[in-house]
Each structure stands twice: as C-alpha cells, then as structure tokens.
Amino acid sequence: MVKHYTFNPHTLSYETLGIPLRMRICRILVAVLLGCALSTMTIYIFSCFFETPRAAFMRQQNEELQIKYDFLLQRFRQTDSELNELMHRDNMVYRSIFEADPIPLSVRESGMGGMGRYEKLLADAQLEQMARTLIFMDKITKKVYVQSKSFDEVAVYAREKEEMIFCIPSIQPINLSDPKVHFSGGYGWRSDPFYKVRTFHHGIDFGGPVGTPIYAAGSGRVEKAEFNWGGYGNMVLIDHGFGYHTRYAHLSAINVQKGDKIARGQIVGLMGDTGRSRGTHLHYEVLFKNQDVNPINFFNNDISEDEYNKIIKALKEDANKPAMEY
Numbered sequence: 001m002v003k004h005y006t007f008n009p010h011t012l013s014y015e016t017l018g019i020p021l022r023m024r025i026c027r028i029l030v031a032v033l034l035g036c037a038l039s040t041m042t043i044y045i046f047s048c049f050f051e052t053p054r055a056a057f058m059r060q061q062n063e064e065l066q067i068k069y070d071f072l073l074q075r076f077r078q079t080d081s082e083l084n085e086l087m088h089r090d091n092m093v094y095r096s097i098f099e100a101d102p103i104p105l106s107v108r109e110s111g112m113g114g115m116g117r118y119e120k121l122l123a124d125a126q127l128e129q130m131a132r133t134l135i136f137m138d139k140i141t142k143k144v145y146v147q148s149k150s151f152d153e154v155a156v157y158a159r160e161k162e163e164m165i166f167c168i169p170s171i172q173p174i175n176l177s178d179p180k181v182h183f184s185g186g187y188g189w190r191s192d193p194f195y196k197v198r199t200f201h202h203g204i205d206f207g208g209p210v211g212t213p214i215y216a217a218g219s220g221r222v223e224k225a226e227f228n229w230g231g232y233g234n235m236v237l238i239d240h241g242f243g244y245h246t247r248y249a250h251l252s253a254i255n256v257q258k259g260d261k262i263a264r265g266q267i268v269g270l271m272g273d274t275g276r277s278r279g280t281h282l283h284y285e286v287l288f289k290n291q292d293v294n295p296i297n298f299f300n301n302d303i304s305e306d307e308y309n310k311i312i313k314a315l316k317e318d319a320n321k322p323a324m325e326y
C-alpha cells in the first residue's frame with residue numbers, strides 16, 4: 001500500500017499522513033461493487049452449467065405435470081372413441097328403429113364456444129397443453145349432453161311406439177275363419193253398381209249374414225257412430241291416433257257411441273245392408289292422414305298365409321268384375 005508523508009518543520013522529520021475518510025468510503029464501495037459483480041458472474045456461469053436445487057425441483061414437477069396431462073389426454077381420447085361408437089349406434093340403430101332423423105356430427109360437436117375462450121392459455125407455452133386438454137374435455141362434454149338428450153327422445157319414441165303398436169289397425173274387422181263370411185270386394189278402381197261407371201272403391205268388402213260381429217281393427221276412440229246419408233248407412237269411424245282412422249259401414253246395428261274408448265278386437269257393430277248397398281256386407285276403410293289406403297296392407301296380426309293368398313287371389317279376380325256393393 002502506498003503511504004503518504006509530510007514534512008514537519010518543528011520536529012524536522014517526515015511524518016506519515018492518515019488516509020482521508022472519503023477516500024476510505026470510496027475504496028470500500030468499489031470493493032463491495034467488485035465483489036457483487038464477481039459473485040453475480042460466478043453464479044451466472046455456475047447456473048449455465050449446473051442446476052440449482054429449486055430449478056431441478058420445478059423441472060421435475062413440470063415433467064410430472066406433463067406426464068399427467070398426456071395421460072389425461074389419452075383417457076379423453078379413449079372416452080371420445082367410445083362415445084363416437086355410442087353415437088354411431090344411436091344414429092344408425094336406436095334412432096332409425098323409431099324412424100327419427102340421425103343427429104349430424106356438426107350438431108353433436110357444436111356450441112361450446114370453440115377455442116376463443118382459451119386464447120390466453122393457448123398463447124402461453126407453459127399452459128398450452130392444459131388449454132388443449134380443456135378444449136378436448138369441452139368437446140366430450142357437449143357430445144355427452146347431446147347424446148343424453150337423444151336417449152331421452154328415443155325413450156319417448158319407444159313409449160309412443162308401444163302405444164302405436166296397440167292403436168294402428170292391424171287385425172281383420174271380421175272373423176274370416178267363419179265359413180259364412182267371405183271377402184267380396186277389393187280396394188281400387190271398379191264399375192259402380194249404381195251409376196255403371198268406373199269409380200274408385202276406397203275400402204274392401206266382406207260378405208256374410210246379417211248380424212255377423214264386426215271388430216275394431218285397433219285401439220282408439222269412436223269419432224262417429226251414426227247413420228250416414230252419404231251412402232255408408234250405419235257407420236262407425238274410429239280415430240286410432242298417429243294419423244290413422246278406420247271406417248265400418250252398412251252395419252245393421254251400432255254397438256258403440258261417439259267418444260267411446262275402444263280396444264282392438266272389441267265389437268263395434270253388426271253386419272248389415274244399410275245405406276247405398278246391394279246385399280249384406282261390411283265396407284271397411286283404413287285412412288291415414290285422411291287419405292284412404294289399401295286395408296289389405298294392415299292385416300298383419302292375425303292373418304294366415306292361406307287367408308292372405310285367398311284374398312290376393314280374390315282381389316285379382318275382382319279387379320274387372322262389376323261390384324255388387326258400395
């Protein structure tokens with residue numbers, strides 16, 4: 001260290017000068033700053049080559065988190081694939097059984113707000129994985145919601161179908177195994193017995209003795225039970241719901257009243273010859289949405305193959321034959 005001296009004229013000798021306080025402080029400050037810089041540099045260099053325990057702990061935690069997210073995503077993908085299988089079955093099997101339109105994939109996946117709500121998370125590299133997992137979870141949640149709604153609908157269709165099975169006309173209005181009863185006129189164009197012109201026959205006819213019981217072809221409610229002046233004579237019209245009606249005409253007696261609840265197979269009246277009719281017979285019509293349809297297509301519950309073939313044969317023979325009944 002450099003020492004400073006001063007000459008003392010009284011003692012005639014050199015005396016050592018003390019270091020001024022300001023200089024001392026400056027020196028200390030420089031030393032401290034140098035120390036700090038040196039230690040910062042050392043820490044920086046050290047951290048470039050070696051990891052601090054805290055950094056190592058956090059890195060390990062990050063890795064574990066990444067593994068957990070990967071696992072979660074994998075489970076979501078599995079769930080999504082099972083859900084897709086369920087959706088396919090719902091569209092192609094359950095909904096098609098009940099003639100319901102399939103739900104398109106665009107509807108099943110729409111309406112969750114997309115990726116917009118996770119923009120901030122997606123912009124952060126550390127949180128991107130979490131955002132993607134959340135987006136995937138939203139997609140699955142939406143699919144599950146739509147699927148559960150679809151199952152609710154299917155359950156309603158199933159209940160309606162059960163009711164529909166009872167209501168839709170599907171038995172013959174007459175006991176065809178009775179030898180006195182026979183099929184006597186088919187649905188379609190034929191010569192009118194009264195006006196001698198070709199007219200459309202809106203139902204089918206069964207001949208037999210007066211008083212032969214006539215049965216309701218399906219469950220429903222009596223809409224009309226009255227004498228019809230238009231030609232049907234004593235007539236019963238049953239509303240089966242689901243767009244279906246059946247008409248039983250030319251009856252000798254009516255056994256039900258307007259508004260009565262009717263079960264399939266219940267006697268609604270007796271065969272007769274009332275109204276515009278030539279000979280005792282039943283005129284039977286099936287209407288769907290107020291349009292008559294061929295009743296032969298609704299004998300699917302109780303008709304044997306022989307009986308069906310007999311009717312088809314009679315229909316062919318009947319096609320050009322002038323009808324004896326209305």
Ligand SMILES: [Zn+2]
Binds near residue numbers: 325326
């Ligand atoms: Zn007829």
